[in-house]
Amino acid sequence: MAFTLKINGTPHDVDVDGDTPLLWVLRDVLGMTGTKFGCGLALCGACTVHVDGQAVRSCQTPVDSVGDSAVTTIEAVGDTPQGKALQAAWLELEVVQCGYCQSGQIMSAAALLTETPKPTDDDIDAAMSGNVCRCGTYQRIRAAIHKAAA
C-alpha cells in the first residue's frame, strides 16, 4: 500500500504493507538510520520517535496507524527547543558511551521536557525507564535532563 508520511516536516511516499513497523520504513526504506532497532517489542526504547509530539516506539507503530500525524526523529529533534537543549546538555556532561541507545534516550527526554519542563527524579524515572542503556550512562542521562531543564 502507498502511504505519505510527514517526517521532520517533509512528506515521504512509501509503498509497503500497512502493518510494516514505522521503524523499518524510517531505517530501510528512507535511509534515516538515526532511529535504532534494539528489541522489536517496545522493551528498550532505542526506536523512540515523536508522533505529534508524543514519544512512541516506532518498532511497534504500524505505518498505517500514522496517518497525517507529524513524525519527528532524532535527525530533526535538535530543531525543537527541548531537543536542542538536551543535545547540548548531553555533550556538556559527556553522557554517551557506545551511543547506540542515545537517539531513543534523547527522544524520550524531549517528550518529557515538552510535557514537564522541570521534571523531578521521579518524573525522569517514569518517562525514561522504558529506555535501556547497556553501557550504564543513566546517572549522566539524569543529570543532563536536569541540566537541559534548568
Added chain:
Amino acid sequence: MPDGSHTLDRRGFLKVSAAIGGGLALTVALPSALRPALAAAEASGFAPNAFIRIDRQGLVTLVMPSAEMGQGIYTAEAMLLAEELEVGLDQVRLEHSPPSDALYANPLIGAQLTGGSTSVRGFWAPLREAGAVARTLLIAAAAKQWGVDPSTLKAQLGKVTDGKRSLGYGELADAAAALPAPDPKTIALKDPKDFTIIGKPAKRLDSPDKVNGKAEFGIDTKLPGLKVAAIAISPVTGGKPKAVDEAAAMAVKGVRQVVKTEESVAVVADHMGAAKKGLEAAAIQWDDGPNAGVNSADLIRQLEEESKKPGAVARNEGDTEKALAGAAQRLEAIYQVPFLAHAALEPMNCTVHVQKDSCEIWVGTQVPTLAQAVAAEVAGLPKEKVQVHNHLIGGGFGRRLEVDGIARAVAVAKQVDGPVKVVYSREEDIQHDMYRPYYYDRFSAGLDAQGKPVAWTHRIAGSSIMARYFPAGFKDGVDADAVEAAAEPPYAFPSIRVEYVRVEPQGVPTSWWRGVGPTHNVFVVESFIDELAAAAKQDPVEYRKALLGHNPRALAALTLAAEKAGWGTPMPKGHGRGVMVQFAFGSYVAMVAEVEVAGDGSIKVHRLVCSVDCGLAVNPDTIEAQVQGGSLFGLTAALHGNITFANGRVEQANFDTYLPMRIDEVPVVETHLIKSAEAPGGIGETATAAVSPAVANAIFAATGKRLRSLPFDTDLLKSSS
C-alpha cells in the same frame, strides 16, 4: 617517564602472546594526499604510516588501532597521538583502522584485538612514539627550510615556530615526507609535566554524532541496491532446518529470496519489516540434532561432579593440607556464577557483498583481522580479497571478539546477488550468543586462633575460552583467564592452592564477557575473604588491610574507598555496607556498596563508592564514565543476569526475560581517582568485576545471609524482615 606498558599485564595469554607482538611498525611518511588508501597500501606491502596522515592542507587524520565500543578509546588514543604530535583535539579527524595485525596489533596481545582493558596499556608508548616521530620530522623540515638548528624550534597546535615566524604542518608535509624516518627509540617523548592534553578531561570526539543520529554503526550501513535479511538460526546448537515454507515467505510483499544454510534460514527483502514477516511465514521446522536434550540442571550437575576431582594446579605455595589440618577454624564454601549473554543494544549484524573474486564486509568488530579471515574462509577467497569496513560498535562487552555472526552473514550473502545486511532479531541475539561460562567454585580456608588465614584453597570448574580462542593461554591444563585474579589474589596467604578443572558444557558456546576472568573470580574471592572476616569476628575492612601490608597501592585504594563511604558509621535497619578490593587489568580498585534489603527480599543498591588507582590517567572523565557504566554492567548481571537451557534451547529471549538495568534501579556511583605517576592500567572492565562482591558483602552486612550464587536469589532473603 612512566612506561611499563610492556610489563604491566598479568594475563597469561597476554604474557604468552606479547612476545609475538613485538614492536609496532612506526614508519612515518608524509603526506598521504597522493597515496592510495591504507588497505590497498597494505596489500602491496607498503606501510607508510600506521596512525598519522597529514595532507597538504594540514588536515590531520589519526587512524585508530583499537575499536570504539563506548569505552572512549578513540578519544584516549587520539589524545596520546595529539599530545606528542602537538595538535589540538579539535584539529584532528579519526579513521577506523583497516585489518592489519602488522600495523595495528595491540602489543600486549599480538593481534589487532580490542579487549581485556588493554588498549591504553598497549598503545600508551607506541602512539606517543608515533606522534613524536611525526613531530620531530615536521620540526626538522622547518629547520631545513629556515636553515636553523631544529632545537631552536618548537611545535604547537599544528604549526612549527621559532617564536617569530611559523609554518603549518600542511606546508611542511611534503618536505617532512622526504626526510628519513628517525628511529623511534631515539625520539624524545614529552615530560609528563609538560602534558597539555593527557591527564585533562577531554570531550569525546565521537559524542557530537552520537546525539544527533549521524553516528554510523555497522547496522546503519547504506549501499546502493542493499537488501536486508532476517535470520533464524537453529534454536539448538548443531541443529538444521528441516522444513521451510518458501512459497509462503516469498508471497510476502517485499521479500526477494529465501536462503538456507547448514544451520540457518534467512529471508532477504527490501526492508526488515518484510524480511521478518517472511521469516515468520516460512514456519521453519528444525531437526534439533545431538544437543536436543541439553538442560541447565544437567550442566550444573556435571560441573558439581567434575569439581570434586583434583584440577590442574595454577598456584601452589606452602602446604595447604597441613595448614588446614592444624587450623583453629576451618571454612568451606561453594560459589556459582551463571551463563551470561552480552545483550549489547546494537543487535548482531553484518553487511556483506560477495562477488566472484571479492568480498566486502561492513561490521563493527573488536577483531578486524579475524573478521577478514573468517569472511575469506566462508566465501572461499584468499584473505587479500576481503575488505573489512569497521564501524562504531553499539556495545561490545566481548561479543564482537567473536566472528560467528560474520561467518553466518557471509554464508547467507554467498547465495545473494548484491549486498545484503543480515540482522539478528533481539531474540536471535540473546539465544545465539556465545555465553560467559557457568563457573562452579569450591573453597576451603583455615584460620589460626587469632582469625588470620593460614590456608586458602580454591578450585574453579568451568569452560576454557582460552583453549579455543588463544591456545597459548591454555597450558598444562590451566586456563590463564579462568584463574585470573584467583591465582593471585591481592592478599598474603601463608599457603595457597588454586586449581582449575576444565568442563565444557555440551551444546553451549562460551566466550569472553566484560571483565573476563576477574568478573567471576573477584566475586568469589572477595566474597569468601568476607566470610573469613566474619568467621574471625573482625571488621571486613580491617581484616583485609591486615593482609595487604605488602601491597601499598591496594591498601591505599581500600583505605580511600572506606573513608569516602563513611565506613563504620551507623546505618538504618535492613541496610548494610559491603567492601571489596582488587588488582586486575593493571589497576587497583576498591568499592563500598550500600544496600537495603526489604522484608520481601528485594534488594535496593543505593550507592557505590569506588576508588581507582589506574596509574597515570589519560582521560579522567572517561575513567569516571567507565566506572559508572562498568559498575552497572556488573550489577545488572548480579541482580538479573541468568541464561538457562531447556531442551537444548536458551530459555530467555528478549529484554522481558533477560533483564537490563533501567534508570529507576540505578544507584549513585561515586568515583575517586587516585593520582598516580605509574604507567596506565586498564579501566573498562575493572568496575564490572568489582561490584558484585561489594553488593554481596553488603547484603550479608544487612541480613546476615551469605549469597554464594549469582544472580542474587531474593527468595533467600525473604525471612529477613
